[in-house]
Amino acid sequence: MTVVKSVLYYDLASPYAYLAVVRAADVLGEAPRLQPVLVGAIFGRRGRGSWALTDQRDAGEAEIERRAAAYRLPPVVWPSGWPLNSLGPMRAAIHAEREGAGEAFARAVFEREFAHGEDISDVVRLDEIGRSVGVEGIPEAIADPEIKRALREATDQAWQRGVQGVPTLEAGRRLYFGDDRLEEAARAA
Numbered sequence: 001m002t003v004v005k006s007v008l009y010y011d012l013a014s015p016y017a018y019l020a021v022v023r024a025a026d027v028l029g030e031a032p033r034l035q036p037v038l039v040g041a042i043f044g045r046r047g048r049g050s051w052a053l054t055d056q057r058d059a060g061e062a063e064i065e066r067r068a069a070a071y072r073l074p075p076v077v078w079p080s081g082w083p084l085n086s087l088g089p090m091r092a093a094i095h096a097e098r099e100g101a102g103e104a105f106a107r108a109v110f111e112r113e114f115a116h117g118e119d120i121s122d123v124v125r126l127d128e129i130g131r132s133v134g135v136e137g138i139p140e141a142i143a144d145p146e147i148k149r150a151l152r153e154a155t156d157q158a159w160q161r162g163v164q165g166v167p168t169l170e171a172g173r174r175l176y177f178g179d180d181r182l183e184e185a186a187r188a189a
């Protein structure tokens with residue numbers, strides 16, 4: 001019998017995805033396969049964008065800070081200019097995945113972004129983070145047409161599967177949207 005591993009769709013600009021990625025393995029009992037997608041493209045398809053660009057921003061940030069504390073994570077430090085453009089970082093995530101370091105890269109980027117408040121849209125910083133987890137060539141990968149195509153295809157496939165935002169966990173043929181649904185997914189398993 002083949003066991004299908006759960007999939008966690010994420011975008012590095014999402015603080016909710018940060019909360020899900022850093023604790024998913026503990027909550028689920030095994031690490032899900034991380035699938036990079038471009039949440040901005042998903043926002044475009046669903047016809048509405050991020051709460052971070054609305055009058056709900058302060059409440060959203062406070063909720064994320066509360067959840068991080070409840071999950072015993074470091075205090076959230078918001079990067080200047082957040083929400084950041086995640087196109088380059090998500091292309092880098094596709095490259096890191098192909099290099100066998102997708103999870104390590106995602107975790108390292110999320111930590112630098114939301115625990116240290118660093119701008120992860122900076123290509124030099126992304127390259128530094130990549131090198132720290134054994135991934136070389138991020139500046140070149142970000143410009144690579146094959147990497148661009150792979151991110152588009154991953155995002156298209158996620159949309160076709162029903163992903164409406166990030167984080168979304170696909171487990172047992174069900175989608176669980178939100179970092180606060182990991183426990184529900186674990187109970188259903």
